[in-house]
Amino acid sequence: MKTLCLTFMILLTLASTALSQAGNIDSLKREILSIKADVESIHLNLETSKSKFQRGIFIATLGYTITIAGGLMLGRENDDLGQVLLVTGGVTGVIGTYMLVDAFKYLGRTRRKAPR
Numbered sequence: 001m002k003t004l005c006l007t008f009m010i011l012l013t014l015a016s017t018a019l020s021q022a023g024n025i026d027s028l029k030r031e032i033l034s035i036k037a038d039v040e041s042i043h044l045n046l047e048t049s050k051s052k053f054q055r056g057i058f059i060a061t062l063g064y065t066i067t068i069a070g071g072l073m074l075g076r077e078n079d080d081l082g083q084v085l086l087v088t089g090g091v092t093g094v095i096g097t098y099m100l101v102d103a104f105k106y107l108g109r110t111r112r113k114a115p116r
Helices: 001-072 077-101
Strands: none
Touching: 001 077
């Protein structure tokens, strides 16, 4: 009878240990899935930021190149065209610069808020 009672106690201890380990494994799986979702979100935000950044670089470079060409035309026979190119290139360059700065907002979205 004592052996049976002792065996039952050992089995009960082993069963409770196995159940607590199963809970830890479930918790670990949930944490891994959460980290995986965070990493996928970071990759998506970085890809979006990259494409917007590259577009902004192209437009800003194009705008400032037009501005330089317009500046070189000033004071010559195409003075009116030079003035138009200065304004157009300046506006295009500012828009491209805004697009560059705007691309960084996606990088800020990769940070998680700290738990309180």
